[in-house]
Amino acid sequence: xxxxxxxxxxxxxxxxxxxxxxxxxxxxxxxxxxxxxxxxxxxxxxxxxxxxxxxxxxxxxxxxxxxxxxxxxxxxxxxxxxxxxxxxxxxxxxxxxxxxxxxxxxxxxxxxxxxxxxxxxxxxxxxxxxxxxxxxxxxxxxxxxxxxxxxxxxxxxxxxxxxxxxxx
Numbered sequence: 001x002x003x004x005x006x007x008x009x010x011x012x013x014x015x016x017x018x019x020x021x022x023x024x025x026x027x028x029x030x031x032x033x034x035x036x037x038x039x040x041x042x043x044x045x046x047x048x049x050x051x052x053x054x055x056x057x058x059x060x061x062x063x064x065x066x067x068x069x070x071x072x073x074x075x076x077x078x079x080x081x082x083x084x085x086x087x088x089x090x091x092x093x094x095x096x097x098x099x100x101x102x103x104x105x106x107x108x109x110x111x112x113x114x115x116x117x118x119x120x121x122x123x124x125x126x127x128x129x130x131x132x133x134x135x136x137x138x139x140x141x142x143x144x145x146x147x148x149x150x151x152x153x154x155x156x157x158x159x160x161x162x163x164x165x166x167x168x
Contacts, residue, residue: 004145006164009128012144013042016126017049019142020095024055029092029121033060035110036081038099041157042128046097057095060085060117067109089118096123099155102131104138129153129166 024030032050034043040061047059063081096110107125114123130143131153147153151168158164 001167002147004166004168009144009164009166012128013045013049015144016046016142017053020046020050021053021055024093029058030055030095031058031060031087031089031092032095032097033062033085033114034097035099035106036061036063036083037160038155038157039097041159042099043095043097044159046095046126058087058092060087062110062113064106064109064113067112083113085114085117087117089114089120091121092118094120094123096125098125098127099157100129100131100153101125101127101138101140101143102133104134104136107138108136128155129168 020030030050032043032046034040043059043061047057050057061084063083065081094114096107096114098106098110101107111123114120124141125138126142127140128144130140130146131151132146132149145166147168153166153168155166156163
């Protein structure tokens, strides 16, 4: 089973930081919003790297469970967690962070949830892994890694899983 290392994940986050900091217009209001439960951890790490680069950004986390288009069809209901977005997104540049993109349905749900908090000026999607297999016309602005469509991707992060790696 192929594995992507902690070092490769760290390097990807550094590259994201460089890309974000290279494109900040003066006066831009920036927020990094992660999708619970791995995207929010990546967003927290990205916030730390941005601060180390001298860039201030607000942090938020979204639980998109109630925005899923398959919620009524699930055999078991997902555990609901509280979103944390203590600010309006009006006029903000939002970096939306998720660990894996596949069909695009999770991101569609995230956009619906995000717009409950205001009307951002811009939303950019950063994802660790792009599996392909889109069912909706949603694509990441930045994907650190790609895997085959049929790959069973497991992202492990220290804060949740006790280790950093990606197995597929």
